[in-house]
Amino acid sequence: MDELSARQLREKIVAGEVRSAEAVAKVFERIEKFDPEVGAYISTYRDEAFETAEDVDRRVSAGEAVGVLAGVPVAIKDNMCTTFGATTCASKILENFHSPYNATVVEKLLAADAVIVGKANMDEFAMGSSTENSALKRTVNPWDANRVPGGSSGGPAAAVAGRLCSAALGSDTGGSIRQPAGFCGVVGLKPTYGRVSRFGLVAYGSSLDQIGPITRTVDDCALMLGVIAGHDPSDSTSVDEQTAHVPDYLEKLDQPVGNLKIANVPKFNEGADEQVRAALDEALDVYRQLGAEVLDIEMPHLDYAIAAYYVIATAEASSNLARYDGVHYGHRTERPRDYVEVYSKSRAEAFGKEVKRRIMLGTYALSSGYYDAYYLKALKVRNLIRNDFADAFGECNCIVMPVSPTTAFRLGDKIDDPLQMYLSDVYTIAANLAGIPGISIPCGFDDKGLPIGLQILAPAFGEAELLRIARMFEANTDWHKKAPPLESVDN
Amino acid sequence: MEDLAYKVMVGLEIHVQLCTRTKMFCGCALGFGEDANSRVCPVCLGMPGVLPVMNKEAVEYAVLAALALNCEIAEFTKWDRKSYYYPDLPKNYQISQYDLPLGANGFIEIASGSGQTKRIRITRAHLEEDAGKNLHTAGDFSQVDLNRTGTPLLEIVTEPDMSSAAEVRALAVELQRMVRYLGVSEADMQKGHMRFEPNINLVVTKDGAEYKTPIVEVKNLNSFRALERSVDFEIGRQLGEFAETGETMQMGNKSTRGWDDAKEVTVLQREKEEAHDYRYFPEPDLVPVELKGRWLKDVRAGLCELPLKKQMRFVSEYGLSEYDAGVLTAERSTAEFFDEAVKAGGDAKRVCNVLTQVGLKLANEKDCSIVELGIESEGVAQLCGMVEAGDISASASAQVFEQMAETGKKPDVLARELNLIQKSDAGELEAIVNKVLAENAQAVEDVAGGGKKSKKARGFLLGQVMQKTEGQANPKVVSEILDSKLG
Numbered sequence: 001m002d003e004l005s006a007r008q009l010r011e012k013i014v015a016g017e018v019r020s021a022e023a024v025a026k027v028f029e030r031i032e033k034f035d036p037e038v039g040a041y042i043s044t045y046r047d048e049a050f051e052t053a054e055d056v057d058r059r060v061s062a063g064e065a066v067g068v069l070a071g072v073p074v075a076i077k078d079n080m081c082t083t084f085g086a087t088t089c090a091s092k093i094l095e096n097f098h099s100p101y102n103a104t105v106v107e108k109l110l111a112a113d114a115v116i117v118g119k120a121n122m123d124e125f126a127m128g129s130s131t132e133n134s135a136l137k138r139t140v141n142p143w144d145a146n147r148v149p150g151g152s153s154g155g156p157a158a159a160v161a162g163r164l165c166s167a168a169l170g171s172d173t174g175g176s177i178r179q180p181a182g183f184c185g186v187v188g189l190k191p192t193y194g195r196v197s198r199f200g201l202v203a204y205g206s207s208l209d210q211i212g213p214i215t216r217t218v219d220d221c222a223l224m225l226g227v228i229a230g231h232d233p234s235d236s237t238s239v240d241e242q243t244a245h246v247p248d249y250l251e252k253l254d255q256p257v258g259n260l261k262i263a264n265v266p267k268f269n270e271g272a273d274e275q276v277r278a279a280l281d282e283a284l285d286v287y288r289q290l291g292a293e294v295l296d297i298e299m300p301h302l303d304y305a306i307a308a309y310y311v312i313a314t315a316e317a318s319s320n321l322a323r324y325d326g327v328h329y330g331h332r333t334e335r336p337r338d339y340v341e342v343y344s345k346s347r348a349e350a351f352g353k354e355v356k357r358r359i360m361l362g363t364y365a366l367s368s369g370y371y372d373a374y375y376l377k378a379l380k381v382r383n384l385i386r387n388d389f390a391d392a393f394g395e396c397n398c399i400v401m402p403v404s405p406t407t408a409f410r411l412g413d414k415i416d417d418p419l420q421m422y423l424s425d426v427y428t429i430a431a432n433l434a435g436i437p438g439i440s441i442p443c444g445f446d447d448k449g450l451p452i453g454l455q456i457l458a459p460a461f462g463e464a465e466l467l468r469i470a471r472m473f474e475a476n477t478d479w480h481k482k483a484p485p486l487e488s489v490d491n
Numbered sequence: 492m493e494d495l496a497y498k499v500m501v502g503l504e505i506h507v508q509l510c511t512r513t514k515m516f517c518g519c520a521l522g523f524g525e526d527a528n529s530r531v532c533p534v535c536l537g538m539p540g541v542l543p544v545m546n547k548e549a550v551e552y553a554v555l556a557a558l559a560l561n562c563e564i565a566e567f568t569k570w571d572r573k574s575y576y577y578p579d580l581p582k583n584y585q586i587s588q589y590d591l592p593l594g595a596n597g598f599i600e601i602a603s604g605s606g607q608t609k610r611i612r613i614t615r616a617h618l619e620e621d622a623g624k625n626l627h628t629a630g631d632f633s634q635v636d637l638n639r640t641g642t643p644l645l646e647i648v649t650e651p652d653m654s655s656a657a658e659v660r661a662l663a664v665e666l667q668r669m670v671r672y673l674g675v676s677e678a679d680m681q682k683g684h685m686r687f688e689p690n691i692n693l694v695v696t697k698d699g700a701e702y703k704t705p706i707v708e709v710k711n712l713n714s715f716r717a718l719e720r721s722v723d724f725e726i727g728r729q730l731g732e733f734a735e736t737g738e739t740m741q742m743g744n745k746s747t748r749g750w751d752d753a754k755e756v757t758v759l760q761r762e763k764e765e766a767h768d769y770r771y772f773p774e775p776d777l778v779p780v781e782l783k784g785r786w787l788k789d790v791r792a793g794l795c796e797l798p799l800k801k802q803m804r805f806v807s808e809y810g811l812s813e814y815d816a817g818v819l820t821a822e823r824s825t826a827e828f829f830d831e832a833v834k835a836g837g838d839a840k841r842v843c844n845v846l847t848q849v850g851l852k853l854a855n856e857k858d859c860s861i862v863e864l865g866i867e868s869e870g871v872a873q874l875c876g877m878v879e880a881g882d883i884s885a886s887a888s889a890q891v892f893e894q895m896a897e898t899g900k901k902p903d904v905l906a907r908e909l910n911l912i913q914k915s916d917a918g919e920l921e922a923i924v925n926k927v928l929a930e931n932a933q934a935v936e937d938v939a940g941g942g943k944k945s946k947k948a949r950g951f952l953l954g955q956v957m958q959k960t961e962g963q964a965n966p967k968v969v970s971e972i973l974d975s976k977l978g
Contacts, residue, residue: 079540080540081538081539081540087539087540089539094539097539099533099538099539099540100533100538101533101538103540198540198542199540199541199542200540200541201540202539202540203539203540203776205775206775206776207775233544234542234544235542235544236542236543236544236545236776236777236778237542237775237776237777237778315772316772316775318770319572319574319584319770319772322574322576322582322583322584323537323539323581323582323583324539325576325583327578327581327635328536328537328581328635329538339578339633342578343576363770366574366770366771366772367768367770368768368770371770371771371772375772
């Protein structure tokens with residue numbers, strides 16, 4: 001049962017062949033056995049999960065209608081608000097924060113009869129690329145316990161890879177879904193900005209943040225996206241049905257895309273490790289064999305993506321995180337002398353190093369006298385990058401890139417070198433700046449047995465075709481079928 | 492102290508609370524005086540993960556007001572975050588408008604006495620969300636009430652075009668009347684619906700040279716009176732200070748003073764304008780707004796004749812006194828009711844008298860507006876016509892008016908029922924006059940005798956006629972008959 005995809009599991013549950021409660025029991029068995037080592041979850045909800053599972057089972061046996069994720073155990077990143085448990089963002093400042101409302105995606109999961117088994121670990125406030133910035137928990141890569149799972153959605157990716165849930169939701173501001181999916185050998189999709197409601201997603205970089213699925217297969221990814229996509233009146237930046245229809249992502253998933261033109265950006269990929277580049281070349285060969293045309297293009301402004309990103313994302317973050325001040329909720333310092341100390345001490349005590357670094361960077365970038373030189377210039381770069389993509393998509397269906405320049409690095413390797421850490425997002429950040437969708441799918445392993453991811457980028461709201469293109473690869477390769485050897489970790 | 496010649500320069504920063512059904516960016520109802528933190532939701536509390544959703548009604552109200560202020564309306568506008576830390580601001584940033592306000596370069600006309608008006612330029616008008624309130628009533632800690640948080644505010648900034656406290660007051664009063672006419676704000680100063688912060692300084696002439704005194708911003712003004720007094724106080728204070736120190740306006744020496752309503756003085760709050768850096772940047776959670784086309788046309792259709800214009804028309808077109816025109820135009824509904832009654836045939840001055848002397852008094856007693864008394868404007872026109880025609884006396888019209896409100900009946904019906912119709916039939920009245928003259932030979936003689944006695948006797952005879960007709964004779968007609976009889 002571990003190896004059933006979410007979609008297969010749902011079908012068996014609906015057919016009465018498997019009970020959701022059994023699937024949930026199996027997941028909790030694995031969580032108990034492996035999560036002490038993996039550390040994917042900040043909190044789990046056994047009672048609530050069984051309650052939902054049993055309700056689904058009862059309705060199935062009574063012949064009642066059930067949702068498209070009926071009985072499927074899922075995990076969500078701990079930056080999505082839930083009325084059950086805490087919503088911590090892996091931060092001391094929200095360690096005991098209980099949300100009075102559910103994020104829209106949580107409501108949608110529940111409406112689809114998904115079973116939320118737990119809230120998964122992450123870099124504090126989604127700031128990081130290794131999940132090492134979590135103030136509450138350490139997560140390791142299920143493929144190698146000495147290595148990071150990637151980040152910031154390291155918990156959800158490790159949970160999916162480790163079969164500690166069937167599917168998960170992560171969030172991606174600069175690669176936080178795709179990079180950990182790549183590091184953990186699973187599928188991760190960052191949808192188009194505006195495709196999925198951000199209401200209830202604790203904001204990091206508001207103009208970049210997007211929630212998306214992390215799954216073991218492309219069809220699970222399509223299934224999950226179908227559940228969470230669509231306009232939300234509570235999120236003005238979510239796009240309405242008239243502007244961009246939400247199609248049935250599963251309907252044509254197995255139909256290969258004809259006349260497929262794939263763009264490669266060889267110059268930009270030079271910085272990636274040799275094994276990563278080799279895997280990318282092999283992936284292109286797979287597509288060629290499937291009849292695709294591969295063209296080499298240049299995207300002159302991608303080199304500036306990281307610089308622009310770390311201005312825009314931190315500027316927005318400095319403002320978004322201003323509310324954690326110890327006044328209204330969250331951690332408050334003991335015995336402040338005055339209200340200014342409530343702010344300064346509460347924040348000094350409860351924010352981690354990387355969060356402070358980014359708040360300071362962003363505050364600086366927005367300061368009077370520096371705004372034009374940093375923030376405004378970064379917005380201009382962002383536009384140039386958007387134009388690069390628009391030009392590229394005039395000639396091709398999609399663009400392929402590595403997900404990350406390396407495979408999963410060792411725990412502790414980059415934690416004291418923020419610039420090195422930032423560079424691990426070099427291939428993923430542009431999609432967030434341009435607002436376009438990007439997917440990471442397994443495309444091989446390096447000589448250490450660590451997964452390598454293939455990133456495919458598509459035009460805005462082109463998720464349906466993007467998933468089909470990803471599915472073409474998946475249908476002709478076996479990489480996604482490999483599971484990490486967790487049993488050995490357990491010994 | 493030598494006498495210094497000076498000019499006063501006052502600009503206003505004004506916040507007007509819009510009376511929308513819900514808050515600026517969430518579904519909470521607006522309130523005043525409810526239990527603390529009872530009108531809040533995750534969005535206006537700034538909980539993690541929430542997003543604002545723009546209230547379209549607030550944008551409509553704001554644009555309507557900006558149009559009335561003769562502003563250019565921005566076709567493309569957007570929202571910005573203004574960052575500062577304060578406990579009554581849960582997100583620690585305020586959603587406001589920075590470089591693209593929805594309205595700019597407008598003006599407002601204010602009355603400047605004896606039928607003249609003065610134009611005060613409006614720099615900009617933009618929408619933003621209000622903060623909550625910090626309460627310092629308990630022990631050694633403060634509390635925060637966030638009911639007001641997120642209430643839509645229209646911020647209006649004027650140029651420093653006002654040159655006296657009276658002009659500042661006139662602008663405030665005019666703006667209050669205007670936003671009430673437009674129905675976009677209740678504009679109650681005591682409830683904080685309108686907040687005025689004057690920026691005051693002087694241009695002093697000394698030894699042939701002009702010197703500008705440092706700008707002072709005054710806060711904590713809760714009434715028109717406080718606003719006016721504070722400006723007057725500042726003029727005197729700044730003049731004295733200039734004479735003493737000679738300090739002039741420079742970058743960074745603007746100060747903020749608070750108005751002490753009891754002592755009627757301004758008190759220094761912030762010595763030097765702190766170098767505030769609000770770190771404005773575009774609000775990424777909201778999409779830009781386009782104000783044009785059909786939508787703008789519909790909003791523009793909500794404009795009406797503005798109160799000052801109406802007031803001046805009442806003077807020029809109807810010959811009303813400025814005072815009466817001011818009373819009638821204080822509220823839009825009263826002014827429009829007056830206009831309708833005149834259009835229905837009522838004599839303007841007569842209608843004015845009925846409305847100002849009877850109507851407003853009655854409305855005041857019933858704590859409602861004139862239109863809510865249940866009287867139709869045609870009825871008032873008819874009532875005024877009856878007085879003009881001499882069918883009823885002016886004093887009886889008050890009684891009829893009250894009964895119209897009470898019963899909803901027409902004035903002619905009421906006048907008959909109440910026996911208030913005057914006798915104006917000359918033939919009938921002449922017979923009565925003849926009888927009175929016959930019965931009072933001494934008085935007739937006295938009238939003929941002239942002098943002081945004559946006037947008194949004539950009055951007596953008129954009184955006798957009125958008595959015999961039980962007060963229903965038209966005194967004007969009786970007077971004419973008496974005149975013809977007594978020569």
